[in-house]
Amino acid sequence: MIRVLLADDQALIRAGFRVLVDAAGDLQVVGEATDGQQAVDLAHRERADVVLMDIRMPGVDGLEATRRISADDDLAGVKVIILTTFESDEYVYQALRAGASGFLVKDTEPAELIQAIRVVARGDALLSPSVTRRLITDIASRPERPPAGDRDPGSLSSLTDREREVMALVAEGLSNDEIAARLFLSPLTSKTHVSRIMTKLNARDRAQLVVIAYESGLVTPGHREAR
Secondary structure (H helix, E strand, O other), X not given: OEXXXXXXXXXXXXXXXXXXXXXXXXXXXXEEEOOHHHHHHHHHHHOOOEEEEEOOOOOOOHHHHHHHHHHOHXXXXXXXXXXXXXXXXXXHHHHHHHOOOEEEEOOOOHHHHHHHXXXXXXXXXXXXXXXXXXXXHHHHHOOOOOOOOOXXXXXXHHOOHHHHXXXXXXXXXXXXXXXXXXXXXXXXXXXXXXXXXXXXXXXXXXXXXXXXXXXXXXXXXXXXXXX
C-alpha cells in the first residue's frame, strides 16, 4: 500500500484528492496538512511514501517544505509531487531543485494523478518531456548556472564513461527501458547504471539527476546523444 499525504490549504482541494486517492486500491491517504510545516511534521509521524504538495500555502510554503523534507535523512524515502495551479517555469525549476520528484498542475486528469503517485513511489521521477524541456530552457536562460548545493560538479569524475552516457540520456528524459534500447543494454543493466549514478552523486531520484546533468555541464541545452 502506498501511503499518501495531502498538503494544501484549501479543504475542498484536499477532499477531492482524498476521494481520488482512496478510490485506488493500492493507495491510502494517511494525513492532511494545511501548511508546509505541518506537512513536514506529518511526513515524520505518518511515514508517508508520497506527499502531494501545494506550492502556495500560508507560513511555510510548499517549496520550503519540500526542501526540508529532502534535507532530512529520516525522510529519505519520502517523495514529493508538487501540485499547483501555476504552471510557471520558475516554479518547475525551484520545485525540482528543492528535491521534488515531480510537478503537476491541478487540472491534471484523475487517472494521470494516480499514475503519477505510483511512478514516484517506485522511485522514478515524474518528468514529462514538456517539463524536462522547460527545465532545460530555464537553466539555459540563466546568465550563470546556480550552485548545485553541497554537490560539487567535480564529483562527476567518479562516474565511468558508460555512466556519463546513461546520465546524459536520463537528462534527455528517457526511461530505463528507452535507455536500454538506445545503448543496446538489458533493462536491468540500465536500471543498475542509473541506481549507481544516483548513489555516487547522492541524488534522491532521476529528477535531481536531470538538474545535476545540466548544472554540471555534462549536458548542454540542445544536446542529444547520437541515435
